[in-house]
Amino acid sequence: MAVEGLRPVPGGDVCRAYQVRLADGRTVFGKTRPAAPAEFFAVEAAGLRRLAAAGGVPVPEVLGADDDVLVLEWVEPGPPTAPAAERLGRELAATHAAQAASYGADRDGWIGPLPLDNSPTVGWAEFYAARRVEPFLRRAVQDGAVGAEDARDVERALDRIAVLAGPPEPPATVHGDLWSGNVLWGADGRARLVDPAAHGGHRETDLAMLALFGAPLLDRVLAAYAEAAPLAPGWRGRVPLHQLHPLLVHAVLFGPAYGARAGAAARAALRG
Known part of the structure; x- marks a missing residue:
């Protein structure tokens, strides 16, 4: 995934989170953690897939995960109603x-x-x-x-x-x-x-x-x-x-x- 631009977004205390603009025109969500433990993002990705498979509340689609980064579908935020x-x-x-x-x-x-x-x-x-x-x-x-x-x-x-x-x-x-x-x-x-x-x-x-x-x-x-x-x-x-x-x-x-x-x-x- 070639990256054209990054914009920091709120993402909690543990990881750094970004709105990522890709070279192919897509916008995705990416999160990183300096010196993340082994499989830290792989476990999170597996958890998201497990919740998705349950067929209840949706989760952002997992687009990629490795030791350094987790990449998810970008979901445009809105107000609770x-x-x-x-x-x-x-x-x-x-x-x-x-x-x-x-x-x-x-x-x-x-x-x-x-x-x-x-x-x-x-x-x-x-x-x-x-x-x-x-x-x-x-x-x-x-x-x-x-x-x-x-x-x-x-x-x-x-x-x-x-x-x-x-x-x-x-x-x-x-x-x-x-x-x-x-x-x-x-x-x-x-x-x-x-x-x-x-x-x-x-x-x-x-x-x-x-x-x-x-x-x-x-x-x-x-x-x-x-x-x-x-x-x-x-x-x-x-x-x-x-x-x-x-x-x-x-x-x-x-x-x-x-x-x-x-x-x-x-x-x-x-x-x-």
């Missing part, structure tokens, strides 16, 4: 309906710059505790980002996770890092998913992540989702449990303020 939010809810339900073979994935990945262990497990509670919460809790405690009392409360929630997790559900195809910044609202009135940490997981995790930092028109998204695929009773009380992992990730990356929020989420989860 009520119809687009409702469509996102219905299509996210369809993404989740694509069942996974197990909780986890066939290769490890990343959430932001941090590695993720995706080794499969039989049940979601075991996967979430061992692969998501415990590793980041240990690191956050070591770094001083989670205090002793908050750490104890997170551990108490993990001790009861089999009960707190709610009714068993089959492993769903999930985005895995679905905060509002990873929803790309298109000028064509349709949302796309980007920057996935895709794996077989619990569908409530994606919805809880959308709520964590405030997604536009979230009530419309959730209502449309519930119409298409009703959630198990008590799901609202389980939101803090599903938010433990991203809060601990943020504690590792950004410090004690998020560690305190993780402790508060653990106590909320214990209250149900």
